[in-house]
Amino acid sequence: MKSAKQIANDMADAVNIDSNLVRGFAQGFISVPVDFYYLGYDYIDTENRWLNSQDKERFIRLIKSGMANKASIEKVAHIFIENFASKVNFEDVKDMTIRTSGKLIGKFAFNQLATANMGYIFSKQIIPRLVSGVAVGSILTAGASISRSVYTSRDLRARNPRMYDQLRRLGNLDLLYFLLENKVRPFEDAVSVWERDRKKFSQICQYFFAKVNV
Secondary structure (H helix, E strand, C coil), X not given: CCCXXXXXXXXXXXXXXXXXHHHHHHHHHHHHHHHXXXXXXXXXXXXXXXXXXXXXXXXXXXXXXXXXXHHHHHHHHHHHHHHXXXXXXXXHHHHHHHHHHCCCCCCCCHHXXXXXXXXXXXXXXXXXXXXXXXXXXXXXXXXXXXXXXXXXXXXXXXXXXXXXXXXXXCCCHHHHHHHCHHHHHHHHHHHHHHHHCXXXXXXXXXXXXXXXXX
C-alpha cells in the first residue's frame, strides 16, 4: 500500500508540466507495446469474445458520433478531479500547510479567493494539464488501441463502478478513460483513501498542495 506522500507525489507528477514533459516522451514509447499486449490478449480471450464485440461496437459508435475529441477527454478528467476536489476541505488544508511549512499551499492564492470556490478554481486549472499532450486522432483508429480501451474500461468498472457508470452515461466516455488512466489514477487512489482513512487523506492533501504548482 502506498504512503500518503507517494500518492501525493504521483498526483503532483500528473499535473506538474515540468514532470509531464519527461513523462510524455517515456509514455509515448511505452504505449505501443502496451497496446499490442491488449491486442494479443483480446485475440486469446475467447471467454469474453461476445462482450468484447459489444464494447467494440460502442467504441465505433463513439467515433462516428464525433465525441472522441478534446472536449470529451476534458469531461473524463473533470469527473475524476471534481470527485477528488469534493472530498477536500480546502480551509483545513490551508491551515495545516501554513502551520507546518509557514507558507501558502503551492501557488494557490487562498487569501484572495473564497474557500467555497476553491474546488472550482482547482478543477479549472488542473484539467488542462491532465489532457495536455493527449492525442485522440490516429490512436483511436488502431485496433490495438481499441482492445486497450475495452479492457481498461472493464477494469474501471470492476474497480470503480460509480465512475464507470457516470462516464458511460455521458455517451460511452468510459472507452476514452484509457487515454487518461495514468494521470487520473492517483486521484482515484486518493479518493479510495478518503473512503477508509480520513487522516491519511488529509496528509495526502497537505503533501499534494504543498508540492503542486497551480
